[in-house]
Amino acid sequence: MSTTLLLLADGRFPAGGHAHSGGLEAAVTAGRVRDLDDLDAFLRGRLATVGLVSAAFAAAACAGGDIHTLEAGLDARTLSPALRKASRAQGRALLRAGRTLWTLPTAERELHHPVALGVVAAAAGLTPAEAALTAAYGTVTGPASAAVRLLGLDPYATHALVARLAPDCDAVAARAATVDDLPACSAPLLDIGAETHATWEVRLFAS
Structure with missing residues (x-):
């Protein structure tokens, strides 16, 4: 496994992921x-929907796919304005961090997080499959980390849960990196929850 992949997937990478609960x-x-148990179900559902879409778009961007087409595709798949805003905020933070480490092409506008991840992964010398794995992994680790703060869960038990999800992350990433047509899996409760969450005056996370 590439050390660069580990660096990009590390939750300590300064791309603002800690501010989002997914x-x-x-x-x-x-x-x-x-x-x-509820967290397990939440993460599995998120991985199978948002995770697959994110991983596929990250792989496509890493492989040199047309950025405008990918951006339009993610806009169409992200029904919640709040989620689109959060995705672009995370993409912006990731590009900023990526530019300090690698030489990135100049983006014409802000990018959705999965597209930005693919761009950064390519600049870092990763393969589309590695970009997909990074995206799939981030889909579960962000909310898992947030769960420790939100629910006071045992961090050891929470990380054991993430470890049990490793084969699922691998499978989602492998599928995402080889699809001919970009997936359009949806998670309506995430869309609805994001719109509600955006109206709160007091919250721990940006999304």
């Missing part, structure tokens, strides 16, 4: 996620 804060407040 929809978990809204799910916790709504009572849908209360314990480790």
Whole structure:
């Protein structure tokens, strides 16, 4: 495994990921996620939908896909304005961090996070498959980290859960890197939760 992949996937990479819960804060407040078993179901659902889409778009961008087409595709797949805003905020932060480490092409506008991840991964010398794996992994680790703060879960048990999801992350990444048509899996509760979450005056996470 590439050390560069580990660097880019590290939660300590200064790309602002720690400020986002991936929809978990809204799910916790709504009572849908209360314990480790609920978190397991939440992460598996997120990986199978948002994770697959993100991984596929990251792989496509890393492979040199047309940025405008990929951006339009993600806009069409992201129904929630709040999620589009969060995705671009994370993409902006990732590009800023990436530019300090590698030589990136000049983007004509802000990019969605998965597209930005693919661009940064390519600049770092990673393969599309590695970009997909980084995206899939981030889909579960961000909310898992947020769960420790939001629910007071045992961090050891939470990381054990993430470890059990490793084969699923690998499978999603492998599928994402080889699809002919970019997937359009949806997660309506994440869209609804994001719009509700965006109206809160007090919250721990930006999304």
